Amino acid sequence: MPILTFVLRRLFHALPLLVCVIVFNFILIHLAPGDPIQALVGEFPAPEAYLAEMRKAFGLDQPLYIQLLLYIKNILSGDLGFSFYYRQPVLNVILDRLPATLQLMLPALVFSAAVGIFLGILSARKPYSLADNGISALSLFGYCVPAFWFGQMLMATFAIDLGWLPSQGIKTVGADLTGAAALLDRAAHLVLPFTALAIRHLAVNARMMRSSMLEVAYEDFVTVARAKGLHEKDVIAHHMVPNALMPVVTIIGVDVGFLFTGSVLVETVFGWPGIGRLMYESIVKRDYPVLMGNFLMTTALVVVVNLIVDLVYLWLDPRVKYQK
């Protein structure tokens, strides 16, 4: 029961944060130069009367604070607005794209966490050994390499030169695949964008886990565990890893937000039909409602994930108590 109260309280506390995000993004987007109506018109000097008519139709003629209040009011009634470009409710536009992003993001998140932690442990077991140096070099590369460039290199190598994998898209179009074949086809399309997206997070997790492991390696409880005559594997698995995991779990929570931003580039490069690309396109088109909806949803997701991270602390560390 205390956990439920804790969750509810946290969600309640997140509300002002969401309002701040909405207000901040709203102002930021509307202060940026560029006019959505002209973006729709294109390379042509539209007459003033026409621009005024269009601004009115989209509610852009109201003072900014009125637009903001109306927007918040609509959100409270579950209406995220209407897309200028797609002429559809924003929620539909986003929900059309969300599954593709999750399909890319979740495997990237799970993989980079699991493998990153594993590599970190491996590194920390024998610092400055060949394995550690190799993993460190790899991590450094993964951390530094820009996702869009790495994506294109992967494409050039594996799609063009070797011809092993499809270069872009989420599935083979035109082939009505079913069952295992369809699943394999999806997996083949996933490999390159997934790698481009996951590598940075994999690197961060590996580095983080390594340093965290090395930190606990000199704690008294580890010495005690060893002195008890425990097998090294047990020392690592039962004493070091649970304690070293805390900062890494925090990082993984933060990663969710970064995976969303990373997906903007990766999805654009790989023609992946997700919300990262939608975000990029709505910036170019100045499709304010879609952009705002995207920000709002991402924020909400990050809030929820952080809540989950806090709950994981509870599970990892019995000292953490969620009382008042």
Add this chain to the structure above:
Amino acid sequence: MRTLAKTKEADRRRYRRLAAFLALWLALAHSAAWAGPVEGNPRRGGTLILGIAADPSTLNCGIESSQIVAMVTSNIYNGLLHMDEESNPHPDLAKSWEISPDGLDYTFQLRDNVKWHDGQPLTSADVKFSFENLVGKYNARGREAYRNIKAIETPNATTVKISLKKVYSPFLEILTAHDGCIMPKHIYENSDVFKNPRNNDQPIGSGPFKFKEWNKGSHITLVRNENYFKKGRPFLDSVIYRIIPNAATRAIAFETGEVNAIIASNSFPYQHVDRLRKVKNAVIKDIGSPSLIGVNFNLKGNPILAKREVRVAIAHAIDKKFVVEKGLRAVGKVIDSVIPPGIPWAYNANVPKYPFDLKKANALLDEAGHARGAGGTRFALKLSFEAGNDNAERPVQILREQLKAVGIDIKLERLERSVMLERIFQKYDFDLWFGPLTTRGHPALGTARLYTTASITGQPFTNFTRL
């Protein structure tokens, strides 16, 4: 009045000598079974996969006329006519037409065997409905033409008589599937045309292909209409539009064979054209109505550019051939007229030319009273262009160097697209703008806007969508 007219004319930015064809196509040799005029012996069957840069905003061509929408919808819907590459009209839904001697009345005889994809017959009522309630009302590109319609009569199911208020020579030009698509009355009558669910899903057309699916952001699939009114057509089983926003990825998808063709200026990956030229069996070809790209002068905001000598000097100072070769990667060519050779009946090669001539450019600038100052500079100008648009990014670097040679200091201003549009077309806050212009198949449609003030009281059309 005269002064006002002059100022307004001065507002129109002018396209100077530098121009290039930009409508290009690129197709693998085996995709010769392209719907339309076919050379050789077409094979029946197969799927054509096209790479396009973005999702269309809708599949309702009655409310939206952008190129990306028309690329898809012109395979689902028909116009009364269609145009060949030299803008000559050919029968589509209309099997014949007559124009009255005074040029005001157009009478179209429709084919009598046309069915919508849901089996309903297509009649003159659909044509009247489309012109009065959809395309005639909302199509921005054809707005001037449709506003000129006085009355539409439908004496029987296969006859449509359109009377114009005044003679309008490009009228037939807008009756194609792009600007005059005929939509089903029984689907759109009594509905909010902007919110009709058929706009995004299961549109009912009359064209060679039927809608199958649209996975947003991924692809759109169309399949053969077995009951198409042109017997034996189309040849292809299906057409798939694969949506690939990144130009490099589109080029790679073409190299790996994941897409068979990339058409239209909005999707062609110009910056990768050298690589595409090397792809085995690739054909790179100009099609459709050409685009111009060039330097535009702001005569309103800049007193230096208001002087004719300065503009002529700039025209002489630019080595246009070099810009096309190096800046535009030899896609397109230099032309001397704002009416491109792609409109053969209107093209005139015999116009005053401004060849590359530094001596003359320098003399003209001296004459205009802009002697070289310290460091050899006469004056500075801002050259604005769209950031990330490869057709602008490269040429402007060359232009800067070339104009430096005659003492003009060019400050490049890279603007993100929507900022650029606002700056150039609303605020007129620029000196020189390097950008494109679609001419379309008739000078009255694409080119006239540079020189007349009539169209600004009407509506914008380029890439224009909402109304």
